[in-house]
Amino acid sequence: MDLRNLTSASNSVLFMDLKYIIKEQALPFLPAKSLFRFLAVCRDWKLHISTPSFHHNQSLCCRGISGLFCQAPENPPVFVPIHPESCGVPDPSLSFLPEPVEIRASSNGVLCCQGRNEDKYYYLCNPVTKQWKKLPKPTASHGSKPALGLIFEPSLLNSVPEYKLICAFQSTDFDDATEFEIYSSKNNSWNVSDAICFGDEKADLGSGVHVNGVVYWPVESDHILCFDLTKDRSQFQRSITDGIDCLLGTFDGRLCKVYISGNEVRVRVSKVLNIPTITWDESDMWEDTLELDSDVTFIPLDDDYIDTRAVAVSRDILVAVSENEFYCYDFEDQKTNTLSRPEPAESESDYEICVPYVNSLVSL
Structure with a gap:
């Protein structure tokens, strides 16, 4: 030859x-x-x-945080990309939805929004494809600022996407108690759980985070509220951040919390996949993974007149916002980038809502 x-x-x-x-x-x-x-x-x-089939495969493989949907009061949402050249959405204001909305939660490429009109309907949407779905009206009153956790976990065994939306809301039947209502896309309906969680005070909850069948909400009174979807039970767990508000997220498939104390950012990761919903000694459940000061991160932390808060965390990055400037710290490269900051459309109000987002092709 x-x-x-x-x-x-x-x-x-x-x-x-x-x-x-x-x-x-x-x-x-x-x-x-x-x-x-x-x-x-x-x-x-x-x-x-x-x-x-490719859309489904991409939703399985592309799981890193691409950016954040942020929103100032009375303004439409904006999108803050981590890598603008590769991540973005065609309509960050979500004007393709049938009414103005407020961002409430996200999970692996799916956003949950709530309409501003009187009925306050929930919508699930994919900002990339502009697909959306209007959810049926809940049976319970979720309040003016519902504490929602969106659950979408792509599966190799199921090519049909399934979603759950869980809301922790103030009980109308019991003082200082929290109840839960769950929407399932499988039957397209809401169901109020039998679980009722009693606390020492009315809980002011942040956004929920789902890890291995359990949803966690940070509570301003330095607690964490847990709801086990499999066992249908819940409990408040005491934190040891001395009353400092924390951000919950995931780190290597485990629950993590980030809080800023003085001029340091601390990232603590659960030692186990799931925090039990009975009782536990927090010193045995968490490990200090990272402690970062302002000299390392170049994030403004040590100024008493500047309010800096963490808004997103993953295995790779930490995103913080200070005076509407966004800073992204890369754990591997140990470098900080300042992200592009779109101005609010009608005011200079702070971005009170910041939700991490994955740039996915997932179908609804």
């Missing part, structure tokens, strides 16, 4: 193998904005990226 023909054949096989690897193994890990650009590469890629 001619050596030139053999070399040409080998290069052809190598090219085909590389082409297959990129299309099948690399593309699903890319954020949606990049994938939309790659639709123009060739007809084969366009057809491949447009299939529902």
